[in-house]
Amino acid sequence: MRWRHLDRSLILWLLVAAVLLVLVVNPIARLLWVSLQSPSGGLTLDNYVRAFSRWRYVEALINSLTLGLSVGALCTLFGVPMAWAVSRTDMPGKTLVWIAVLGTFIVPNYLSAVAWILLAGPNAGWLNRAWTSLTGAEAGPFNIYSMSGLVLVVAASSFPYMFVFTRSALDLISSEMEDAATTLGAGVWRTTWRVTLPLTLPAIMGAFIVAFLEAIAIFGAPALIALPGRFQVMTTTLWQFFEFPPKVEVAAAYAMPLLAVTVLLFWLQQRIIARKGYIALTGKGGERRMVRLGRWRWAVLGYCLFVTALSFFLPMVVVLQAAFAKAWGRGFSLDNLTLHNLRFVVIDQPLTRAATLHTFVYGGTAAVIALALALAIAYIVRRQLVPYARVLSYVAMAPFVIPGIVLAIGFYASYTAKPLVLYGTAWILILAFATRFLPIAYANSDAALRSINPEMEDAVRILGGGRLLALRKVVGPLLKRGLAGAFILVFIPATRELSSAIFLYTAGTQVLAVLLFDKSDEGNFEYLSAIGLILVLGTVALVLAGFRLVGRDFMLRRTAS
Amino acid sequence: MSKLVLSGVSHHFGSTAAVDDLSLALAPGEFVSLLGPSGCGKTTTLRMIAGLLHPTRGTITMDGEVISAPGSSRPPEKRNMSMIFQSYAIWPNMTVAENVGFGLEIRRLARADIRAKVDKILDVVQMRHLSARYPAELSGGQQQRVALARAIVVQPAVLLLDEPLSNLDANLREEMRYEIRRLHDEFHITTVYVTHDQAEAMVTSDRIAVMNLGRIEQVDEPRTLYARPRTRFVAGFIGRTNFLDGEVRGDDVVFDHVTIPRARFAEAGELQGLVSFSLRPQSIHLHRVQVDQRPPAVPASACVVAGRVVQRAYLGEHWDYAVRPIGSELQLRVTARPHEVFEVNEAVWLELDPGQLAHIRDKLAHP
Numbered sequence: 001m002r003w004r005h006l007d008r009s010l011i012l013w014l015l016v017a018a019v020l021l022v023l024v025v026n027p028i029a030r031l032l033w034v035s036l037q038s039p040s041g042g043l044t045l046d047n048y049v050r051a052f053s054r055w056r057y058v059e060a061l062i063n064s065l066t067l068g069l070s071v072g073a074l075c076t077l078f079g080v081p082m083a084w085a086v087s088r089t090d091m092p093g094k095t096l097v098w099i100a101v102l103g104t105f106i107v108p109n110y111l112s113a114v115a116w117i118l119l120a121g122p123n124a125g126w127l128n129r130a131w132t133s134l135t136g137a138e139a140g141p142f143n144i145y146s147m148s149g150l151v152l153v154v155a156a157s158s159f160p161y162m163f164v165f166t167r168s169a170l171d172l173i174s175s176e177m178e179d180a181a182t183t184l185g186a187g188v189w190r191t192t193w194r195v196t197l198p199l200t201l202p203a204i205m206g207a208f209i210v211a212f213l214e215a216i217a218i219f220g221a222p223a224l225i226a227l228p229g230r231f232q233v234m235t236t237t238l239w240q241f242f243e244f245p246p247k248v249e250v251a252a253a254y255a256m257p258l259l260a261v262t263v264l265l266f267w268l269q270q271r272i273i274a275r276k277g278y279i280a281l282t283g284k285g286g287e288r289r290m291v292r293l294g295r296w297r298w299a300v301l302g303y304c305l306f307v308t309a310l311s312f313f314l315p316m317v318v319v320l321q322a323a324f325a326k327a328w329g330r331g332f333s334l335d336n337l338t339l340h341n342l343r344f345v346v347i348d349q350p351l352t353r354a355a356t357l358h359t360f361v362y363g364g365t366a367a368v369i370a371l372a373l374a375l376a377i378a379y380i381v382r383r384q385l386v387p388y389a390r391v392l393s394y395v396a397m398a399p400f401v402i403p404g405i406v407l408a409i410g411f412y413a414s415y416t417a418k419p420l421v422l423y424g425t426a427w428i429l430i431l432a433f434a435t436r437f438l439p440i441a442y443a444n445s446d447a448a449l450r451s452i453n454p455e456m457e458d459a460v461r462i463l464g465g466g467r468l469l470a471l472r473k474v475v476g477p478l479l480k481r482g483l484a485g486a487f488i489l490v491f492i493p494a495t496r497e498l499s500s501a502i503f504l505y506t507a508g509t510q511v512l513a514v515l516l517f518d519k520s521d522e523g524n525f526e527y528l529s530a531i532g533l534i535l536v537l538g539t540v541a542l543v544l545a546g547f548r549l550v551g552r553d554f555m556l557r558r559t560a561s
Numbered sequence: 562m563s564k565l566v567l568s569g570v571s572h573h574f575g576s577t578a579a580v581d582d583l584s585l586a587l588a589p590g591e592f593v594s595l596l597g598p599s600g601c602g603k604t605t606t607l608r609m610i611a612g613l614l615h616p617t618r619g620t621i622t623m624d625g626e627v628i629s630a631p632g633s634s635r636p637p638e639k640r641n642m643s644m645i646f647q648s649y650a651i652w653p654n655m656t657v658a659e660n661v662g663f664g665l666e667i668r669r670l671a672r673a674d675i676r677a678k679v680d681k682i683l684d685v686v687q688m689r690h691l692s693a694r695y696p697a698e699l700s701g702g703q704q705q706r707v708a709l710a711r712a713i714v715v716q717p718a719v720l721l722l723d724e725p726l727s728n729l730d731a732n733l734r735e736e737m738r739y740e741i742r743r744l745h746d747e748f749h750i751t752t753v754y755v756t757h758d759q760a761e762a763m764v765t766s767d768r769i770a771v772m773n774l775g776r777i778e779q780v781d782e783p784r785t786l787y788a789r790p791r792t793r794f795v796a797g798f799i800g801r802t803n804f805l806d807g808e809v810r811g812d813d814v815v816f817d818h819v820t821i822p823r824a825r826f827a828e829a830g831e832l833q834g835l836v837s838f839s840l841r842p843q844s845i846h847l848h849r850v851q852v853d854q855r856p857p858a859v860p861a862s863a864c865v866v867a868g869r870v871v872q873r874a875y876l877g878e879h880w881d882y883a884v885r886p887i888g889s890e891l892q893l894r895v896t897a898r899p900h901e902v903f904e905v906n907e908a909v910w911l912e913l914d915p916g917q918l919a920h921i922r923d924k925l926a927h928p
Contacts, residue, residue, distance in 0.1 A: 463643055463667060
């Protein structure tokens, strides 16, 4: 036996591995198990039959696919020209465009949906009112409560993926590669068509898949737009399975295709990116010349501003207006200004006050847990501390391909019954958030660890210190900076998470995202905007803290291995 | 008694043996280098001595006690050794003084003692004035000195060095070689030094173990290693050399066109059948051919062969000639002093001393 090799810390490593397996594997295994269970306890396919035999459930599935494909297409239309303009042309105002894209990342999709209801709600929406006052028509042409409205909202909040992916691919193509084609006699269009585009295509396809998956897994925007518009997508259907009495087993069965499609497409995306991996190898370095656009540069800037107006500027303007308005419909006048909404949300109303507190406490706790776990796992994997350590890294990254809503149903199925009843406590939310964002924490921890030479630890050990001392005295202090960035990167999405929170909260454990969604029935958009604004401000504060602590590029450093 | 003994040690990564049946013994206070090309298993061997890797076969003993064996090894922190790493592994979150004092802290010395010892060792490596600095503020050479101080201050039973100079520039590297030897002469710590640089090994070591493909080819003092390499690999790895193949016939060794009595060879007793020798370029002397074509006067033990210069290069400190003995396919490399000038195609006499022909034991070259 090899036991004498192994120091006492082994128990700790095994414990960490066990926690990881419980957090990630248990909910998914339970979900699968529940979906195959009959009321009497035996195995059955009944739940699947019930989930897919009704036309309206199938229709929701088709709607989701339509939504995903349309969002992917619209994201391409939005993101690719912008990426090209920023990366390869002399367009003015690039910083402004970049800030607007970053801003788009910061607005949660459900807040964006609220904003678009204010903008393009039938009759009262700002755009409709502008239209009627300009043309004198009876009614405006826009109706956000429609499939095309939903596509617009989701695409406007997802296109930054397309922008970032495409831009980083374009950034890696040096002008020399294009020059090589030009010197062989290819014109500008042929060069673009045969060289630049094929080199960018894997990134575009990858981003298309991400946008598609985002769109089919999203809950907030569809719930705010599709439900009043009287159509369903998969996620809203899943939610309705939970109306009393909850049909968890049917929901589990119905969630399976979503899970399967996600896993499959992420696998495909990895294949696409891996196969074209040569871009990063040969495209490195080399000077890049900007394409001179001449008079067209203003037109291109105009397009960029149009897209970011849809995704960021217009929504932010109307949300700010509503958050500080006595009644948002009365417009931008001084006597319409009030701090009452914010005060009410943060201070006066116990429910929202508690929710504000919960949001940041749960998010922070989840981030700490995710980070501690991720770091321990990354360390175990890097140093090969337990047999088959490599498997643990796949498990830690697995939530990346599990839609939040599916994970939440898994958590619900796992922790509402003995042996471990967490439902009704804050812990089910915290652990769900921690699990959901574990991959972000893991990718960051792993990158941070990789930058520490193992010899740093060997030096401690050979001088007489144990492994745990090496962790405490050397590895820990060296990781601090990297981990501060990782903490913020987990904290931000955890404060805004809706799609898993909506299934797991109970009366005493609302967070702001849930509250915002809950209050949307009442049509009190001033409060909704105030809640949304608090979330946005929280995010901005965290991002700025990240800039301060870690540096300007900390949000882009997480490169999943 | 030996301080440190490796007997039959192997280490396998999967099915490939990185270290293969290696045996080596160090006397107390001895400085031994493991010298070889990258991938020869020298670092793996060092890490096994440190306890950072475990042997898959064989044992390592220190002071007569087994510290490594397959299945049970003493962890690195229980070996009272210290190690200097290729990356130096100076902890960037601690000052110079904190780095150096770390090992003493673990040994639970009193604070005042730690200070005194740290100051003393920093004096020795001429770093006292920088003791409050952080590593990021030090040059490569200074970091190296911190690493040395940190390793020596704990007075380890064995000091291990893993290519410590490979990240320094050429001048500094030369300086640090002598520094390492100086520190050894001062503290007499039993030392294992891993390097791929023969000059480094020759300057620092009492003995050098030349490694290739996971095995030790030869262990000897630097001079012996150079003058009497026992294998083709050692002869080729330590300095440059010529290989001469011949055959023993009766009392003579017959080479291509030259016959030398066997008795003149240093290892005369063991020569049999097909034999190979290594002959250093400095061991051959060139003589100008006089008008009368008579061979030059040489000592009785030497022999003289007619040759012709094929190629030459002037390298400042010496001439590098390639000379072909008349009627032979062989090209001999000859090193000559700067004033010994010969033209290409010039006829010359080659003088060589059979006593300096080192018998190569491995027969790989012969079919």
